[in-house]
Amino acid sequence: MDSNRLDELLDLYLDGALSPQDKSELESILLSEPSARDQFWDHAKFHSSLRLYGEQASCKHESVEKLLAILLPSKDQPSAPIVSPTSGFPPPIITSIIFMLLLLVAGTLWFTNRPTVQPDQHADTEFSSDGSTTAAAESFVGIVIGQSSEANWAGTSRGLGHAIGHKQLKLEKGEATLQLDNGVEIQLRSPSELTMLSVDHGILHSGQLSARVPPEAIGFHIEAPGVNVVDLGTEFSLAIGESGAPQVHVFEGKVRAEIADEPSSVKELVTGETASFESGKVAVRFDEDDLGEFPKLAGDKDLPKTFGKLVFLRQAPQTLINGTYEHDSIMVFREQQDLALPEQLSVLRGVTNQRLSDEGDSVPEYVEIDAGTRVQSYLVHFDRVDARGGPGFTAEGTVRFKEPILGFIVKRKSLDRTDEIFRHPKTVYEQANTRPLEMRFVGRAHRSHDEVYLSDDGHELTMTLRGGNAVDQFRVLVAVEGQ
């Protein structure tokens, strides 16, 4: 069974877009494969959860607990049926009320009585008292997206472009920037030891870190010897020295911090405040001279924005050889910041989606970029985990550039040829002839094709890359500011 094809058919089915041929194919798969029926229900349940969420997001109901008491008989008290089977169907208005209650049971309790998501619920690992973790090694929470030139990692930590799992990270020299899957960015300054239990929850055993937490990740928290910090929408720093009290500084926003096991010590700190935490004593000060003590995350407003399973590496990686990176994210990095084209180049633009091309309206559009045009170049690289063998894996993500995208280079020969023009001097490039995307119009495409969309405004690329035994790569050329 082609799982990706089944995914595609189920998506079409859920949106009412199955053709008669697709329907026959889907039915045949569902009848013959028990695992396909499980996959059907996975999709159907998630589709329904999305609808329940959508209903609640668009229409918040009043609390219904008191109505539930009427609807649901208690365990020790038998009750009459809501609708008597002997009394015929009730009037429509009554049944409507009954079903409003039923649907409230099904779909609205979470809004009126929603549980707080505890970060620990997200952790799929056990943290023992000696600081070791027993998480599955293949479970990842983020990627190292940048590091200083002198950065040196110890133990199993592997640095730029590599995954962050639940194992303890040890940064012996330099600084590094981590991006977690919930969008949190962490700047780690050596010597530091950090364990991420989940995307929401980490333990800083020693050293210094700063964290920038986007609104959707509020609640992110870091434990450290002697202090716990919970983000309330902010950029903050935490420093644990070999001696002396732990320090918390807020660059922007607000955090809640407390001495571990001393609830009365809890303090809310706001922009510019620094607090030191010692048993029984919290000292808060406001002193700009403190700033140099804490690692500072670089500004990101001019960097490409990424969404989904796609990360932007702040530096070019050392190597792009197949099998180097053990995670399942697409990576993008800048090769050249401002380069005048030595020759005219033909690049691809427009829709590159195989499904759309069935309608005959997605003939790829090639455009010429004149010699001398100044461009930035970026390389997209996808090398999924466990690439040798096993089922395919799909990653989807979007990258948005500040300047307009001029086009992208997909074909192998064009990629190879333009490597010489755009390659980053410190990166070893993959040379295998299987490196380009598999798309209908750039070679022999099959059902596991890759897709790349260019948005109407020309600034955003959305891609679906299906990992196989080879890497997937393509090059994106972007205008230079002011060009």
Next chain:
Amino acid sequence: MATQDEASNVQLLFVQNIFVLRGFVTALLPDFSQVDDVIQETFLTVTAKANDFEPGTNFQAWACTIARYKVLELTRRTNTNVVLLDAEVIEALCSTPLNNWNPESEMLAIEKCKETLAPQARRAIELRYEKAKQPPEIAKQMGWKVNAVNVALSRARRVLRDCVKRHLPDSNMNFQGGK
């Protein structure tokens, strides 16, 4: 004719299984506005036929089959052009036991994960699931082709599922591929 005890029993089972039933009917009907009508009629029929249900047997499969007939009735009555799977396929699907589905946890995770979507994808998801629009209406509203909307929805759902999976490590969702 079902007794009051039998009716109470199936109604309680109905409430206990309502997420699954609603998920099933939602999967059958692209037009979300019809889902509650079908659930309502299924409930009434389940109540009326309560004496047909043998306690201890698979309530989900039984109610699911009734719901499917209600979908068929509705589509005939309203002349809706819905592509329904064959009865044999529905029967096979209804016999598949569903365990450990926790929509509440999924909804909480969806709330967080929605923020990770690109703006256009988020818009498409909001129109589909919050505004209950079907792809042709979404296409008009966003100035896209219908196929582009289908692709965008498919892609956005996958991103959300992956994200929800990360938030729910014990999730029962069986994603394909993976790490």
